[in-house]
Each structure stands twice: as structure tokens, then as C-alpha cells.
Amino acid sequence: MTDTPLLKVRDISKFYGARIGCQNVSFDLWPGEVLAIVGESGSGKTTLLNCLATRLMPTSGAVEYRMRDGQMRDLSRMSEAERRFLMRTDWGFVHQNPADGLRMAVSAGANVGERLMAVGERHYGNIRETAGSWLGRVEISVDRIDDQPRDFSGGMRQRLQIARNLVTSPRLIFMDEPTGGLDVSVQARLLDLLRGLVQDLGLSAIIVTHDLAVARLLSHRMMVMKDGLVIEQGLTDRVLDDPREAYTQLLVSSILQV
């Protein structure tokens, strides 16, 4: 356990013209920690996630990331090439729609292998072997390695996207509604898989979800957003068991019991 955060977020705001995307968000993310960002549609969760992952430029504020050499670097001061390299190697980004994170017209194996090539792996046999073992880890049968993701079901595509992201042993994963749009049994399988991988690999993750059950299952800590502001944050089970803000109480009391 190191005693410095992996990610330091200070006063991040994003305005779309006069409209608020997210405002004055600050937090630290520590190694091995999973943070859930919850709130309803339009609350600014995805805007915040995109600002953190450098997919959007925040209007103000700073995000610092601890590089593998231990240096804290301000992401907005990095060159485009450095940011892209970070995205391809040390980070992962799991999109809600797998088609946004996969190349649909190349094989499953190539989708996973491509990220390996980005970190300098050149040996075809090794790449294929690693890709195959990752398919196995996400429970895709290895005999599908040469098939294209457009021939896969939604749940398989999402698992493939996760394999593609994890193959380079990233330290930080961003996830935008990773289980959205999947049916419940497929969701359960994916959640269990994610939970196991996060635990085994000691990953840090930031997960945007509107599903409080997903947040409860996967995250250590959570932030509740409304109208672009973080209105409540803390230990996941405390926020869910003892919500303080009116809006959080409404969210928690709106969960359907099965």
C-alpha cells in the first residue's frame, strides 16, 4: 500500500456555454480503490468522467495522475502524444456501448492484441496467446478468437471490451455504465467478473452508473451527483444505508426490492 493517491482531482468544472456540465468536483482516488459516481441522467456523471479521462477538456480545475515512476503529472499539461500513450497503456476506458470501444470489423483476438502492440509487443505467437488467455478470463471461448465482435452478443461484446482494456495491465479503469443495456443475468455475470478482476489485479476504477445496486456491489466509495454538483460522498454502504441529502434519500428509497 502506497501512501499517495493515484489520481488527484481539484475543482474540476465543465461548462457548455452557460450550461453547467459539472462544477467544482474534487477528490482523491487511491490505488486499489473503486469509486462509483451515481446520479440520474443529465446529472453530469459522464461529463465528469470524460473530463477525468482527458476525453473532454475541463473549463477549469486540475487533474493530476501518479505515473509509474511515482511522479504526479498534471494531465492538462501533458502533450497529446503522452496522453494518448497513457490512455493506451496505463488506463482503460470501458464504454457503455461496446461498439464505441471495440473495432467491430476486426477479430476478437486482434481487438485484444492491438493494445498489446501499442505497448511494444511484436511477437505474433505471444500476442495471440495472451489474447486467447484474456478471452478465457472474460469467459469467451477461445475458438471465437478469429470472429469479429459484430457477430457477438451484447454481453460478449462488453466482456471483450473489458479484456481489450485490461490486457496491458492498466492501473486505472474508467467505466461508463458498463452494465447498461444488458439483461439482468448477463449483468450479474459481468459484475461478478469485474469484481473478481478488480480484486485480483488491484485495479483502481471510476465507475459511472445510475444503478445503485451496481455501485453497492463494486465500489468502496461513492459520489452522488445532481445538476452538475457532487451533493454527497463517502463510504458506499454509508451513503446507501444512511443517506443525508434529500436527493440521495429519494434515490435510495426509489430502489425496487426484488
Added chain:
Amino acid sequence: MPTPLVVSEVAKSFTMHLRDGLRLPVMSNVTFSVKAGECVVLGGPSGIGKSSLLKMVYGNYAVDSGQILIEHGGRLLDLATADPRTILSVRRATLGYVSQFLRTVPRVAAVDVVAEPLLGRGVDPAEARASAEAMLARLNLPRELWQLPPATFSGGEQQRVNIARGFITDHRILLLDEPTASLDAKNRAVVVGMIEEKKAAGVALLGIFHDEDVREKVADRIVDVSAFSPRKAAA
């Protein structure tokens, strides 16, 4: 050795924003401590706030004021004001909790549910699994269930998985929320034995036991929660 758990002048209320900001005082001036090797039982009628009190100590419920002091990693910490990361580390290493109901995770086998707290502390997976199997065997959970996810288990079977998970570590403080509620006499006796072993090992236990028989066997002291409850003050 310092007292493992000291609760001092803790107060707690709920504000129900969906009920026009109705404020429900739950508890005030909660003060007690649990010594190493001691089992303190929370007493009082149903609904007086015994489970709430355990949740405050574990950190599921925030407290309004007061201190919850525990010794963690050679330091004295106030859980009432600790940040989430500190609370997680306290739960991993020092403070265990056997809840009343098992929160099951889809697709995870019973034996892995039990082994998980050990894995979280970096114990070798094979070793953790072996300890988990030993715990489940001791609690008489049929072997053919070990590899199944507990979601479909009966209440008593789930509770035994929950107990195994809570007792598998060497946490210095253990919170027990009616661990024997849905067990038969034979398994209740097993749990009583396990509690006695924890006491002998110097663990501080704080629990709720509705079963008088179990309570009499394990309790060193009873703390009456109604003394902290505003309802009693009103009565």
C-alpha cells in the same frame, strides 16, 4: 493493553427529507466500552436501536457527535470522524462484522464468500480456501453446498456462511448481529464455542442475541440500549 473499543457520548438522529425534514432522534449519550476478551451484549426491546448502534460502530451509519475510539495498527482512531479509506482499512484488519443477513453476490461460491476476507488481507488463495472449508465443515454446512452460490440457500445455511465469513479472520473486534437467530440447537452450540474461542484469544465482542440461552452462555455484561434511547426518556 488499551481497551479495543470505546464509545463515548455518541448521538445519532435521522433527518427524513422525504417526510418534510422530519427529524428522528435515535440515540444520545451512548457511552460504553468493550475490553479485550470480553463479550458485551446489547440489550433492550426490539426497535430500540441495537442494530443501529452496531451499524454506527461499523460505520454504515454516520453519527452526529461523540467518539468511537478503536486501536488500529498501533494507533488510536476515532471512527466517528475517520475518512472512508481509513474505515475500509479498519474493517479489513481490525473490525469484523457478522450481519443478520448475508448480502449475496451472484455466482460466487459459498467457500469463496467465506475466504474473501482472508484474500483481502493477502493470505495465499489455497490457504484461505482451506481455512474457509474448515469453517464451513465446523458449522455443519453440507459439503455439496460449498461450491454453490449461497443465494438459493435456506436462512440457516446462509447465516452459517455469514458466520464463517465473520469468524475466519483474527480481527481484534467483532460485531455480531443476531448470529444465531435462524440456527438449530446443534449449530447454536457450535457458534457459542466459536465465540468462547474468540474471547480466549482476546477478541473484543459486541453483539445482539435474542436467544436467552445463547446470551447467558456468552455475555459477560449487558448494556441496556434503552438507556440511550429518546423513546425511553419520553416514556
